[in-house]
Amino acid sequence: xxxxIAILTGLAILLAAxxxxxxxxxxxxxQVLYHAxxxxxxxxxxxxxxxxxxxxxxxxxxxPEQVFxxxxxxxxxxxxxxxxxxxxxxxxxxxxxxxxxLLMLVLAMWLLIGGRVSARRLPxxxxxxxxxxxxxxxxxxQYVFPVLLGAAxxxxxxxxxxxxxxxxxxxxxxxxxxxxxLILVTALxxxxxxxxxxxxxxxxxxxxxxxxxxxxxxxxxxxxxxxYFHSLTGFKDVSQCHQCxxxxxxxxxxxxxxxxxxxxxxxxxxxxxxxxxxxxWRKITADADRLVTVGILSTFLVSPxxxxxDYLLLLVPFxxxxxxxxxxxxxxxxxxxxxxxxxxxxxxxxxxAWLVLSAVILFFYGARRFAAPSEQxxxx
Numbered sequence: 523x524x525x526x527i528a529i530l531t532g533l534a535i536l537l538a539a540x541x542x543x544x545x546x547x548x549x550x551x552x553q554v555l556y557h558a559x560x561x562x563x564x565x566x567x568x569x570x571x572x573x574x575x576x577x578x579x580x581x582x583x584x585x586p587e588q589v590f591x592x593x594x595x596x597x598x599x600x601x602x603x604x605x606x607x608x609x610x611x612x613x614x615x616x617x618x619x620x621x622x623x624l625l626m627l628v629l630a631m632w633l634l635i636g637g638r639v640s641a642r643r644l645p646x647x648x649x650x651x652x653x654x655x656x657x658x659x660x661x662x663x664q665y666v667f668p669v670l671l672g673a674a675x676x677x678x679x680x681x682x683x684x685x686x687x688x689x690x691x692x693x694x695x696x697x698x699x700x701x702x703x704l705i706l707v708t709a710l711x712x713x714x715x716x717x718x719x720x721x722x723x724x725x726x727x728x729x730x731x732x733x734x735x736x737x738x739x740x741x742x743x744x745x746x747x748x749x750y751f752h753s754l755t756g757f758k759d760v761s762q763c764h765q766c767x768x769x770x771x772x773x774x775x776x777x778x779x780x781x782x783x784x785x786x787x788x789x790x791x792x793x794x795x796x797x798x799x800x801x802x803w804r805k806i807t808a809d810a811d812r813l814v815t816v817g818i819l820s821t822f823l824v825s826p827x828x829x830x831x832d833y834l835l836l837l838v839p840f841x842x843x844x845x846x847x848x849x850x851x852x853x854x855x856x857x858x859x860x861x862x863x864x865x866x867x868x869x870x871x872x873x874x875a876w877l878v879l880s881a882v883i884l885f886f887y888g889a890r891r892f893a894a895p896s897e898q899x900x901x902x
Contacts, residue, residue: 548616551831552663556615558594558601559608568594568601568742569749593753596665598742599735600697619663626667627656630674634811634841650841654862655834655877664831668697673705673814673838680709680810683720688713689727693735700825701832705817708799712807765874768828772878784826792824798889805892812892815839819888822881830874833862839884843891851887858883 548556557574566573571593579586594601607615631647650656659666672694679687692709695702710728713721739746770787774780799806799820806816818835822828836858844855858880 544617544620546613546616546620546661546663548612548663550662551665552616552619553612554592554594555596555601555604555619555663555665556607556612557591559605562601562605562742563608567744567749568598568746569753571753595753596698597696597735597750598739598746599693600665600668602738602742616663620660623660623663623667626671627651627660630667630671631837631841633671633674633678634838635845647841649859650837653834653837653840653859655831656837659831659834662831664834666698666701666831666834668694669702670835670837672697672702673818673835676705676709677811677814677838677842679724680712680813683724685720685723685727688724689731692728693731696732696735698832700827701821701835704821704824705814708813708817712813715807765829766827767830767833767874767877768826769823769878769882770826771828772875774826781826788824788826795820795824802889802892811842815842815888816892819881819885823885830877833877833880836880836884839888843884843888851891854883854887858887 557578558568561570561574561577562568564577566577571591574594575586575589575591578589578591582589604619607619610618631650635647658664672691675687675694676691678684679691688709692706695706706728710725713725713728715721739750743749766781766784768784768788770784770791771781773787774784777783799816805812807813815838818838822833822836840855840859843851861879861883862874862876864876
């Protein structure tokens with residue numbers, strides 16, 4: 523009955539989002555997904571950027587030179603799972619996408635807190651929803667929410683030994699592989715090392731989910747592995763990572779370098795992160811929430827290609843760490859939350875770079891807390 527009520531509530535929210543005149547602008551980030559879906563329904567290959575531009579030009583009665591839309595840079599199953607959005611006018615579709623993202627956000631937070639909201643922690647949950655990357659991602663129609671839900675679902679599934687949910691979480695994490703990939707790898711290693719019935723079943727479910735997604739990808743593009751790779755390289759050429767917000771890009775920028783130099787810095791950071799993982803593996807894997815949290819924080823430490831909206835995933839460590847916070851811990855967590863707000867207030871859009879400080883603060887606080895002996899964590 524609870525599941526039925528939740529489904530009906532979700533459908534009601536999506537219907538309201540489609541019909542209510544919400545101030546959601548459709549021609550922002552959302553349009554990349556919408557036009558890719560619309561192109562698929564009109565027989566245009568998912569990664570045929572030129573074909574999509576011609577289609578938009580014909581619909582808008584303008585020349586192709588007047589159309590600007592980024593190439594679709596995500597795996598084909600992302601578009602296939604949202605294909606139904608192209609049945610709606612773009613204004614209504616953008617509002618429905620807003621409602622769907624909001625549902626995924628709420629569900630992810632519910633999974634992370636175990637379905638219980640205490641009066642003591644309620645302010646934390648309310649503040650989390652108001653965090654800058656959350657609001658920005660919602661209103662521009664960003665694509666990171668399935669990965670957020672996948673991370674929360676992975677923690678929940680591992681915590682409660684749910685085989686099918688582990689496979690579902692793995693599928694969602696692949697929607698943006700550069701964000702969910704490290705969580706997938708660490709979860710698979712963890713399950714393999716468990717060598718028990720759940721570990722074998724969950725690892726099989728994850729691999730089965732991957733095989734299924736790989737197979738259905740050919741429905742969107744007959745040569746999707748190559749087309750997807752070319753789309754990624756094309757997207758890199760278009761963006762040149764000018765708006766990337768990552769520790770390695772920040773360090774490279776201080777030295778006057780760019781993305782090429784940031785890749786080498788990321789490689790060094792990755793080596794250091796792996797060494798720390800190996801040294802503290804048992805402590806990290808002692809708790810499912812901790813495993814997913816460290817996977818996310820490590821991703822934000824080592825990945826060079828991060829945008830401001832990707833920092834939405836820091837909601838996971840923010841909620842997990844705040845759940846156990848005591849005393850001065852709250853100062854560190856509050857600093858990770860407030861720093862980007864101060865950056866935006868003082869520096870306007872350039873303040874997005876301060877999101878790096880949030881990730882670094884949470885990483886070192888989480889690393890210190892998770893690597894500490896249990897007695898020390900209990901009294902800290």
